[in-house]
Amino acid sequence: MINDIIYQLVKPDAFLADYVESFWLLQNKSTTAKQVVILPDGRIDLFFSRSALEPFHASLLGISTHPEQVEIASGTIMFAISLKPLGAELLLGRQVAGIINSGKRMPDGFWELEEKDLEDFKQFCEKASSAIKQRLPEKTDERKKKLFELIHTSNGSVTIKDLSDKLFWTNRQLNRYFSPQFGLPLKAYCNIIRFRASFHHIKEGKLYPQQDFADQSHFIKEVKKLSGVLPKELNKNKNGKFIQLALLSQK
Template sequence: MNYQTFEPHTDLAPLVSCYWTLEVPAQKEPERQRIIPDGCIEMAFILGDDIKRYTSKDEFILQPRAMVLGQTIQPFYIEPTGYVNTFAIRFYPYGFANFVAIPIKDLANKETPLGELFEENKAKELEQKIIQAKDSKQRIEIIEEFLLAKLNNKTIIDNIVKQTIDALLSTNGTASISTILKDDLSKRRQLERNFIKQIGVSPKQLGKVIRLQTALKMLLNKKAENLTNIAYQSEYFDQAHFIKDFKEFTGINPKEFLGNENMALSSHFYK
């Protein structure tokens, strides 16, 4: 498995977290991989063989080969049908809303083909350029030209939404909404409404995902001796609270996560 990340252009850095590539040789018996919510929206191009996304235990769809994966609040399984070769753009929680006119909530918990978000001909042209590019450097140049051309200065993320996300990110998801807004109920209603529209999930849900990501990285990088220390350093009320949230977003408990073959891909993504 070859997973690499690349930094965005400085003009896009406030909106784009990174570009990433993933290559995995075809396997005789591919393992389903459980993908965990990370609070981000991603645009992905499948350059290898098709990838299944399971909608139930035995039913699946084939992911669009050029798509945007919206905010997710539950884990889901994917499974390669052969050789994996993916190029993707990971946006910050408030990043992608600057490139499209539709409410971000409409993208939540599903894959949306690029042709439904941008002009069909332009989306197809972009996909073909990405496919025909000779390497990751050229693909990054192509997607950055596209994104910079699409960047709409009139599309401004609500200031309260951005302040809330910045506060959640700077505190690893532990800041309370009441503290951020200083108990201003009128602002809270506005925040809830605009957050769902522009981010795709509620402030509370995003905060829980960000805090879990902090704990998950500590678990993967062995930066704490045990689950109790991870829970304490991640500011969970106690170990039971940490395990409850972990199960909610991953479907298993922390001890089962480590060494689980179904979590190999997520382990690479979130280290």
């Protein structure tokens, strides 16, 4: 627990690993709201939540390209599914591209998940996994699976040319697939994944390039572009406001 925020993360089973990054819960046990900053991390999150201010509902948050200040209301309990881009494409279609840097409310009863499912996180993960498996197509484009595997195993440091060469897709074909589907250029997504990979280095005070940045200046420029602050401010993380860094040790 950090500042009355309870956080727990569970990885999906092997069958879902290409489509789901994680299942996680977040709960504000405090009697007051918590002000936090959410940093871009390349995730597409499907939330099921309630709070003292809002009844149970489902919502979808698209990929973010800049930091966002968020208030976590008192009494908030949130169970979430972090989808990988391929999983979001197969399960949600192109609606993800339309919510870049924003979100949307999902229909009541989405995936048959209900308020009572917030009572047990383990059972939620099992029910959500079952719902996802039922909705995945029988076959998945192997080139797309390989694309995201290359991006994530390299922590976003792979070049578009390398992706093109390894996948036998031209740069134009890659971008014609990626931008309309997810709402941002492929290169921008890779930069976000590389930025995310630097979180644990920054938290440890390693304020110099670790993820194939060209040099110190480039590293500082990219961190400030995506976080709004210099690496040293992220490292200090006053009051734990950059919540992803604050929760790193709990993952």
